[in-house]
Amino acid sequence: MANNSSLENTVIKELLFQLADDDFIHSYRGSEWLGLAPHIEEDVASSSIAQDTMGHAAMFYQLLEELDEGNADQLAHDRPANERRNAVILELVNGPGHYMEEPEYDWAFAVVRNYFYTQAKMIKVQSLQSSSYKPLAEVSAKVQMELYYHLMHWKTWFVQLLGSGHEEAVSRMKAAIDKTLPDFQGVFSLGENGSEIVEQGLIESEAALLNKWNQAVAPVLESVGLQGAVEVGMAQGDGRNGKHTEDLVKALETLCEVYESDKAASW
Amino acid sequence: MSTALLTTEDIYQILENVKDPEIDTVSILDLGMVENVTVSGPEVSVKILPTFLGCPALSIIQKNVETTIKQLSGVEAVSVEFLRFPSWTSDRISEKGKAGLKAFGISPPPRQMKEDGSWHVDCPYCESTYVTMENIFGPTACRSILYCKSCKNPFEAMKPMIKFI
Numbered sequence: 001m002a003n004n005s006s007l008e009n010t011v012i013k014e015l016l017f018q019l020a021d022d023d024f025i026h027s028y029r030g031s032e033w034l035g036l037a038p039h040i041e042e043d044v045a046s047s048s049i050a051q052d053t054m055g056h057a058a059m060f061y062q063l064l065e066e067l068d069e070g071n072a073d074q075l076a077h078d079r080p081a082n083e084r085r086n087a088v089i090l091e092l093v094n095g096p097g098h099y100m101e102e103p104e105y106d107w108a109f110a111v112v113r114n115y116f117y118t119q120a121k122m123i124k125v126q127s128l129q130s131s132s133y134k135p136l137a138e139v140s141a142k143v144q145m146e147l148y149y150h151l152m153h154w155k156t157w158f159v160q161l162l163g164s165g166h167e168e169a170v171s172r173m174k175a176a177i178d179k180t181l182p183d184f185q186g187v188f189s190l191g192e193n194g195s196e197i198v199e200q201g202l203i204e205s206e207a208a209l210l211n212k213w214n215q216a217v218a219p220v221l222e223s224v225g226l227q228g229a230v231e232v233g234m235a236q237g238d239g240r241n242g243k244h245t246e247d248l249v250k251a252l253e254t255l256c257e258v259y260e261s262d263k264a265a266s267w
Numbered sequence: 268m269s270t271a272l273l274t275t276e277d278i279y280q281i282l283e284n285v286k287d288p289e290i291d292t293v294s295i296l297d298l299g300m301v302e303n304v305t306v307s308g309p310e311v312s313v314k315i316l317p318t319f320l321g322c323p324a325l326s327i328i329q330k331n332v333e334t335t336i337k338q339l340s341g342v343e344a345v346s347v348e349f350l351r352f353p354s355w356t357s358d359r360i361s362e363k364g365k366a367g368l369k370a371f372g373i374s375p376p377p378r379q380m381k382e383d384g385s386w387h388v389d390c391p392y393c394e395s396t397y398v399t400m401e402n403i404f405g406p407t408a409c410r411s412i413l414y415c416k417s418c419k420n421p422f423e424a425m426k427p428m429i430k431f432i
Contacts, residue, residue, distance in 0.1 A: 041401065041402045041412075044402055044404050044405065044406070044412075045402055045403070045404035048404035048405070048407075048408055049404065051321045051323075051408060052319060052320065052321045052408055053321070054321050055319065055320035055321020055322070055408075056320055056321070058320070058321070059320050059351075135351065138351045138352040138354075139351050141352075141354050141430070142317075142320060142351065142354040142355075143320065145354060145356075145428050145429070145430065146319060146320065146408075146428075148384070149403055149404070149426070152384060152403070153403065153404070
């Protein structure tokens, strides 16, 4: 019995780390657009979305804290790249350059990644509302209400740019889709403990989630003249198992700089 | 030494003084954020629903609730807890809260959305219905930016937060 419940906890924590780390790095990449978005209204919108998303990450870290996994701030800041469980696609840089000097960020990539991820997250939080872990089900109901606006926003950009008939917009969006799909399966991966996660009724299976995502994006892709059925992969590895790129290492260095300067400070 | 026993009524009364840190015409009671108050002798416990999970005002609200209640004589300890459930929804805002928002130049959230998710509010200044949505996202997580074509004023509205199926 004791063994069972400790295994159960390990599996719950594993899923919580995946959800928290995904939103954490996604929010960070979103925040890097502050001051650089195509226009001022978009600056307001995308930073508001990044702020909501960081709130979601904080909530998932909070659930880990309640399971005695450590303090939420420490979980967000004080774990090296190889302990992170986020999907690789979410950690990739927004583009060449640095936001402090000559950023050549790719808005098309931002729109594609944000729309695909937000749609995937919507499907997950819908599934999580029937989760056997009640605190997670409760949080998900709240997240879904906020996510509704995020999804509407990114879907609008996605359809507008691809449906614009503008040659540069369309070709850059298509290139961004080709860049995103080969790693997008990582968002649905539940990692090494995936089968236990599903057996315990914490969330639906990877295949079920991916299938629902495909059904959601297919009509949108078709509405802009693209093929609805898409193939996804994990070309750069499965982030759920600690496999990451140099992009994540550098992002963590930057975002943890202040925290590292004084770990005992209360912010 | 006060002999009168503290009641939950006392607490609700003084919580009227805890305003939204950014909108001083509405209290956290008007916004429907206070889910439960219990008093056990000199100890007070307040349970609050967060409006938006990433709202940076939450810790300010927590501090303001604590310091405000501690002003009551007979109070020795105050605990403030944010609940995950039930979810705060914008229909928890009272009529008084809606009037307070309007006085601040913010349209209260609409009760309903259309099937496609769109919604409509009137101008808080001139009541005109001839308004356009400029940005669903605004200066804070809970607000949107609109423009009134009648009185030519930009204004904000509280975003509707409603359970979806």
